[in-house]
Amino acid sequence: MAATISQATKVLKDNNFKITKQRRAMLDFLIATGTQRYVDVTSIDNFMRETFPKMSHNTIYRNISEFAELGIVERQVNGKHASVKFQCDFNHEHHHHFICNNCGKVIELKDCPIGPEVTSQLKGCMVTGHMVQIYGLCPECAKQLNQ
Amino acid sequence: MAATISQATKVLKDNNFKITKQRRAMLDFLIATGTQRYVDVTSIDNFMRETFPKMSHNTIYRNISEFAELGIVERQVNGKHASVKFQCDFNHEHHHHFICNNCGKVIELKDCPIGPEVTSQLKGCMVTGHMVQIYGLCPECAKQLNQ
DNA sequence: TTCTAAAAAGTAGTAATTACGATTTAAGAA
């Protein structure tokens, strides 16, 4: 826990961003709630404005965007709700997620299923990236909802 | 072309939806522009209101939703823009897409890369679905941008 | 041609997000 917040503030400092109390509170919130699941942006907005009633939306959304640019959080759009998740690793290792439809928990996939056997179908195309997500129920929710 | 519009209107009729001139115009637009690429919802809204200046947003968005429910169009959220694409096939066969980052062209993948060898990584999870998208440059754009 | 349920128009409202000038503050230098 201490490691992750110092890791995140280091990224900010290294890129000449200032460590404000608002940013620190946002990181605390994201680490507490968003290391293992996606948190939607509006609930970050709500939380921050409870903590700092005078905080403007602008600041919150700007910080989220900056965190995303720096790789501190990962963005996602699910249906029509934008959400972010604190980065599990700051190395930006290529990986994909399983996402629980019930509780939002995220599990990383070990292997990436997109290899040459897939991209070779695309004759003449220049493949630059891909996205994979698997949905379902995590073990806890599966157990709970099936009994 | 004629086949696709009659196919779409048949779906509407079979489900007791009326063929209004607004819906027909929307289908025309979608077939003209959206059979091979995703078109964002706001540009459908803009187009429709140029064609029918009195048309209300409500009607446009409702029709898009109904078309999506009926499988006439396929929805997607890309970054922060909602978009739809006229269905290539009305059989709802499971498939994924390659999407060109330059022109937006869509190419269907023949094979789905998500099989048991992937989902078996997720011990205890109940897998209910997945999404796969591959990004890059289509053959035309790749050629054009590399010379 | 008439009838009626469904669709569209018209008007307004809401939620999420962004814009921008004024003010405050973090953090390095003196």
Next chain:
DNA sequence: TTCTTAAATCGTAATTACTACTTTTTAGAA
């Protein structure tokens, strides 16, 4: 520690995408 200044935040308002609701129109059946 105080000063300085660029960066960040505040405060207010605007914008964008989308939805609600009531009235009017219309497609399609009888």
